[in-house]
C-alpha cells in the first residue's frame with residue numbers, strides 16, 4: 572500500500588518537472604497539492620533528492636533568493652538567468668565563446684556549465700526592468 576502511494580507520488584513529481592522545468596520543491600508541491608492533497612513537503616523533498624541521486628534530475632542555478640531548483644534537461648547546457656523575473660532559459664554557448672573566455676582567463680579551462688545573467692526579452696517588452 573505504502574509502496575503504491577510512493578510510486579504514484581514519484582511519477583507525479585517526475586511528470587511535474589518534465590513539464591515545469593527549472594522549478595523548486597515548493598512550486599512542485601503547490602501545483603501537485605490540487606491533485607494529491609496528502610502530499611507533503613517532506614515527500615516532495617525526498618523524491619527530488621532521490622531523483623538527483625539517480626541522475627533523473629539535475630540541480631539548476633539557484634533563484635535570486637537562493638532557493639534550490641531543478642533541471643529536467645539532463646544534457647550539459649548553460650543558462651541565461653533573468654535577474655528581474657528570476658526565470659532560467661537553457662542555452663548552449665558556442666565553442667568560440669568558451670575559447671574566448673579561456674583566453675581571457677590565461678588558459679584556465681572551463682569545465683562546468685555557465686550561467687549568464689541579464690534581463691529577458693519578456694521583461695524588456697513589459698518594461699518591468701528595475
Ligand SMILES: [Zn+2]
Pocket residue numbers: 653654655656657658690691692693694
Ligand atoms: Zn525576465
Ligand SMILES: [Zn+2]
Pocket residue numbers: 593631642644648650659660661
Ligand atoms: Zn536548464
